[in-house]
Amino acid sequence: MVRNLLITGTLLFASIIPVWASELMTAAKQGDVAGLERILDSGVGINSVDESGYSALMWCARRGRLEAAKFLVNRGADVSLQSKSGYDAHRLALNFGHHDVASFLGLQPGATGQSRNRSGKNRNPIYANRRLKPCSREIDMPELIGITLFGKRWHSFSKVDDHTLDAVFSPRGYDYPVQIIYDKVNNSITVKYKGPTYGKRKWLAKVAKRLGQAYHDACQEPAAGKE
Numbered sequence: 001m002v003r004n005l006l007i008t009g010t011l012l013f014a015s016i017i018p019v020w021a022s023e024l025m026t027a028a029k030q031g032d033v034a035g036l037e038r039i040l041d042s043g044v045g046i047n048s049v050d051e052s053g054y055s056a057l058m059w060c061a062r063r064g065r066l067e068a069a070k071f072l073v074n075r076g077a078d079v080s081l082q083s084k085s086g087y088d089a090h091r092l093a094l095n096f097g098h099h100d101v102a103s104f105l106g107l108q109p110g111a112t113g114q115s116r117n118r119s120g121k122n123r124n125p126i127y128a129n130r131r132l133k134p135c136s137r138e139i140d141m142p143e144l145i146g147i148t149l150f151g152k153r154w155h156s157f158s159k160v161d162d163h164t165l166d167a168v169f170s171p172r173g174y175d176y177p178v179q180i181i182y183d184k185v186n187n188s189i190t191v192k193y194k195g196p197t198y199g200k201r202k203w204l205a206k207v208a209k210r211l212g213q214a215y216h217d218a219c220q221e222p223a224a225g226k227e
Contacts, residue, residue, distance in 0.1 A: 021048045028056035028072070031065030036072065046077050053084035061089040061105060064098035069105065079108045097175040099156055099168075127192040128204035130212045134187065135219035141165075141182035141189075148214040149207070169203070178204075180211070189215070 024044055027035035036056065040046055049055050054062075057077040060069040069089070073079065082088045087095070093102035142165045146157050149167065156168040163182040168175050177194040191208045 021050050024048055024056050025050050025054065025059050028059040028065065028068060029063050031060065031063065031068040033068050033071045036068060040075060046072065046075055047081060049081075049083075053082070055081050055089070057081070057089045058083060058087070058092055061093040061098065061101050062096050064093070064096065064101055066098075066101050066104060069101050073105075073108055079105060094177050095175065097168075097170070127190050128208040129188055129190045130205075130208040132187045132189060132212055132215050133219070135215070137219060139215060139218050141215075144214055144218055145180050145211060148211055169207075171203075178207075180207075 021044075024036070024039050026032075027039060047055050055077065057069060057072045057079065058081070059065075060072060079089055083092075090102060090105040090108075093099075093105055141163060142159045145165050145167075150157070153170050154167050155170065156166075158166040160166055160179070163184060165180045167178050167180065169178050170176070179192045179194055181190045181192065182188075183190065189208060189211050191204045191211070193204055
């Protein structure tokens with residue numbers, strides 16, 4: 001009899017948890033801050049997850065609910081949690097093009113913007129590398145990259161340092177986070193896709209080729225003040 005009571009109690013507890021999680025996730029998807037506050041005040045765990053392993057913060061990130069995301073982080077939501085597919089909230093915001101949410105989450109301790117495969121290992125970024133011809137003049141690579149790609153479905157350029165530029169490539173409505181690195185020592189340029197995927201990205205090689213040509217053309221131009 002005790003065994004049957006334990007089994008019954010376990011089943012009841014298991015049936016209640018999804019209801020709590022469902023209400024929490026619905027409020028997160030809608031960006032309903034008041035609803036989130038009410039549900040959390042009732043005792044529901046802020047890091048509860050649904051069947052996909054999504055927390056409320058992950059749904060805010062995916063749906064672009066900035067104010068709700070701020071509320072959850074201030075209440076102690078775990079930014080480092082990852083879904084069953086290996087995405088954290090920061091990565092979800094990046095993948096779905098919600099750059100305001102991504103910018104906010106990227107500043108929080110524990111946010112990596114990375115994804116992991118099912119074995120728990122970080123997925124290796126896909127990249128294309130292109131060697132550049134020797135150039136006798138100094139080229140401002142971040143500026144050259146921005147001028148070359150600006151307006152061609154590229155946006156959100158962010159200079160990391162004198163040789164590295166972050167950007168977002170948006171074909172057909174999808175946002176792909178990319179990092180472009182100029183290796184001055186080896187005279188090469190690398191276009192690295194930072195998103196979570198195993199598939200090949202042929203467009204990376206095309207971008208590297210386009211940038212290589214732009215670099216070559218810039219080297220042929222006379223330096224400022226010279227004819």
